[in-house]
Amino acid sequence: MLIRLEPRRQHSQAMVYLSPVLAIILTLMAGMVIFSIMGKDPLRALHTFFILPVNNIYGITELFVKATPLVIIAIGLAMGFRANVWNIGAEGQLTMGAIFGGGLALLFHDSTSVFLLPAMLVMGALGGAFWAAIPAWLRTRFNANEILTSLMLTYVGVLVLSYLVHGPWRSPDGFNFPESRPFPAAALLPVIYDGTRVHLGSLIALLAVVGGWILLSKSVIGFQLRVVGKAPQAARHVGFRQKRMVWFTLLLSGGLAGLAGLFEVAGPIGQLQPQISPGYGFTAIIVAFLGRLHPVGILFGGLIMALTYLGGELAQIMMGLPNAVTGLFQGILLFFLLACDVLTKYRVRFGSAAPKGRAA
Amino acid sequence: MEWFVPIILTVITASTPLLLAATGELVAEKSGVLNLGVEGMMLVGAIAGFAATASSGSAILGILAAVVAGVLMSLIFAFLTLTLMANQVATGLALTIFGVGFSALIGSGFVGFPIQPLPGLSIPFVSGIPVIGPIVFGQDFLVYLSIAGVIGVSWFLTRTRAGLILKAVGDSHSSAHAIGYSVIRIRYMATLFGGAMAGLGGAYLSLAYTPMWAENMTAGRGWIALALVVFATWRPGRLLLGAYMFGCISVLQLHAQSAGVHIPSQFMSMLPYLATVIVLVIISSDRAKIRLNAPACIGQAFRPAQ
Numbered sequence: 001m002l003i004r005l006e007p008r009r010q011h012s013q014a015m016v017y018l019s020p021v022l023a024i025i026l027t028l029m030a031g032m033v034i035f036s037i038m039g040k041d042p043l044r045a046l047h048t049f050f051i052l053p054v055n056n057i058y059g060i061t062e063l064f065v066k067a068t069p070l071v072i073i074a075i076g077l078a079m080g081f082r083a084n085v086w087n088i089g090a091e092g093q094l095t096m097g098a099i100f101g102g103g104l105a106l107l108f109h110d111s112t113s114v115f116l117l118p119a120m121l122v123m124g125a126l127g128g129a130f131w132a133a134i135p136a137w138l139r140t141r142f143n144a145n146e147i148l149t150s151l152m153l154t155y156v157g158v159l160v161l162s163y164l165v166h167g168p169w170r171s172p173d174g175f176n177f178p179e180s181r182p183f184p185a186a187a188l189l190p191v192i193y194d195g196t197r198v199h200l201g202s203l204i205a206l207l208a209v210v211g212g213w214i215l216l217s218k219s220v221i222g223f224q225l226r227v228v229g230k231a232p233q234a235a236r237h238v239g240f241r242q243k244r245m246v247w248f249t250l251l252l253s254g255g256l257a258g259l260a261g262l263f264e265v266a267g268p269i270g271q272l273q274p275q276i277s278p279g280y281g282f283t284a285i286i287v288a289f290l291g292r293l294h295p296v297g298i299l300f301g302g303l304i305m306a307l308t309y310l311g312g313e314l315a316q317i318m319m320g321l322p323n324a325v326t327g328l329f330q331g332i333l334l335f336f337l338l339a340c341d342v343l344t345k346y347r348v349r350f351g352s353a354a355p356k357g358r359a360a
Numbered sequence: 361m362e363w364f365v366p367i368i369l370t371v372i373t374a375s376t377p378l379l380l381a382a383t384g385e386l387v388a389e390k391s392g393v394l395n396l397g398v399e400g401m402m403l404v405g406a407i408a409g410f411a412a413t414a415s416s417g418s419a420i421l422g423i424l425a426a427v428v429a430g431v432l433m434s435l436i437f438a439f440l441t442l443t444l445m446a447n448q449v450a451t452g453l454a455l456t457i458f459g460v461g462f463s464a465l466i467g468s469g470f471v472g473f474p475i476q477p478l479p480g481l482s483i484p485f486v487s488g489i490p491v492i493g494p495i496v497f498g499q500d501f502l503v504y505l506s507i508a509g510v511i512g513v514s515w516f517l518t519r520t521r522a523g524l525i526l527k528a529v530g531d532s533h534s535s536a537h538a539i540g541y542s543v544i545r546i547r548y549m550a551t552l553f554g555g556a557m558a559g560l561g562g563a564y565l566s567l568a569y570t571p572m573w574a575e576n577m578t579a580g581r582g583w584i585a586l587a588l589v590v591f592a593t594w595r596p597g598r599l600l601l602g603a604y605m606f607g608c609i610s611v612l613q614l615h616a617q618s619a620g621v622h623i624p625s626q627f628m629s630m631l632p633y634l635a636t637v638i639v640l641v642i643i644s645s646d647r648a649k650i651r652l653n654a655p656a657c658i659g660q661a662f663r664p665a666q
Contacts, residue, residue, distance in 0.1 A: 005445070005663070086449055138637070142645040147396065147449070148587050149640060152633040155580050163626035285453055322468040324575070327461025331400075334454035335436065338446040346445075 091281025097258025100127025128258015384557025396452025400459020430559020
């Protein structure tokens with residue numbers, strides 16, 4: 001065997017912070033190789049991907065627009081991942097949140113009430129939580145794997161939205177396009193920086209970071225989440241109820257994903273249409289890992305992944321690179337992250353010699 | 361009876377990709393490896409098969425390319441989870457995310473590219489027999505391979521020494537290691553077999569089911585294949601039943617529309633996904649049965665003590 005892994009006595013603190021950085025560097029190097037293979041100048045491509053999008057104020061605000069849903073969703077997902085509850089259906093919960101909250105805006109499309117938007121926020125979160133409650137119920141009551149059920153419900157959720165905007169909710173004066181009527185002004189999130197698209201949701205995302213941090217480090221349930229993930233048997237002996245953990249993490253992550261979905265339709269999009277997310281619900285999984293399942297880390301992770309979306313769009317326009325490059329980068333980054341994670345738990349040794357002078 | 365034939369034929373083509381991918385995943389899971397990247401491996405298999413067929417004109421080369429692509433994808437997974445002991449769930453998700461992006465990137469030059477669909481078997485006279493001829497003797501090579509795969513895997517797992525060792529590794533890796541079997545090596549092979557079969561399943565989609573390439577053309581079939589393994593309670597024979605049941609459901613949506621059933625198409629498209637959820641619930645609620653059949657070490661990393 002060429003590579004040998006020796007367990008560390010304690011997790012390396014340095015590696016906890018270094019391994020995401022290392023993963024990003026490796027991803028950039030892999031990116032240069034891929035760009036070269038595609039016959040593009042790798043340095044120019046990287047510049048287009050990662051520097052150009054944010055070299056002006058508007059670009060930076062767009063970064064916040066894209067990072068907002070990623071951060072909000074990833075904070076919820078990370079809570080679940082810590083407790084080994086694998087909600088991978090955030091994309092569906094996001095869609096359901098948009099349907100519930102956006103439906104309210106369409107129902108009161110001539111309203112000017114200041115209560116409309118707050119009510120939509122509540123409905124959005126409820127919609128996402130409802131869609132996540134189904135896998136939670138199926139897991140706790142019928143033992144059904146939440147990975148598969150939450151993902152299947154994503155396909156169903158997206159089809160429900162497609163049905164609504166093709167059918168009953170199609171705009172009466174939209175020239176038969178599959179989209180709803182535009183939301184009334186009272187249903188739109190206020191823009192917080194004039195002349196850009198950055199909206200109130202970005203501030204709420206920051207609140208979610210702080211809230212998630214407090215929840216994780218200061219609350220009893222946060223403590224339980226950490227124990228359940230690290231030592232499930234110990235948790236059972238102490239009497240932490242696994243079922244409650246499943247319900248809590250799924251409802252929380254579903255609610256946050258629903259909120260993120262509502263932010264998209266009440267913010268940058270402004271109406272319901274068949275596609276409301278470029279896969280934020282899936283990318284948020286990577287954001288959660290990139291941020292080491294910690295809210296503050298997730299904030300940075302969200303900004304980095306948002307950059308790949310912006311860079312991908314720009315590379316498509318300026319260099320004719322297919323948009324799929326973004327997804328490719330995201331997948332490679334997650335590979336490197338998982339590989340580098342090994343460094344926190346193990347020391348890598350090369351060669352096959354057995355460790356010397358360490359008798360048990 | 362004649363009207364019946366096209367329906368059966370579409371059921372077979374809809375079931376085959378699921379059956380191929382699920383058979384491979386079953387073997388991997390039996391060895392204790394839970395690879396959630398089936399969707400990604402199928403997609404990469406689909407584009408590799410399509411690209412090779414489109415550029416060479418040879419379907420055989422296409423099928424080979426799909427197998428190689430599936431194996432390479434599963435090799436990434438195996439290296440991360442078996443050698444580096446990364447979390448299997450997270451790595452599987454990464455494999456799918458990567459596969460979606462990678463296949464779309466390779467495939468961007470092949471959208472709308474026409475190819476000849478996989479040719480069906482044609483035996484003089486026999487394939488011409490009404491009803492039985494086209495159904496039993498007129499399928500393409502991969503359909504027969506998918507059935508043979510189930511039978512072969514069933515035989516392998518129950519009747520061969522290697523199959524018993526593989527199951528032992530999945531049920532108790534420490535005991536298998538203590539007896540002297542190389543847990544990691546066996547898991548590598550099982551995972552690569554899973555990759556090869558997922559690649560074939562993907563190739564079936566792009567070469568036979570709809571002979572074309574489209575982004576994300578698997579549409580969740582990799583995940584349905586994972587659910588099928590649970591449905592089958594890790595027994596190959598029931599995989600056949602499950603895959604064909606799902607084939608029927610997806611064909612239902614096609615034929616209901618042409619039969620003039622006025623249900624919005626979106627609700628018909630939901631059927632396979634909803635059926636997956638229902639099937640999972642029914643099977644999983646019998647905890648005793650799951651415990652009895654599920655590989656005990658599934659999803660757990662193994663590190664040989666030194």
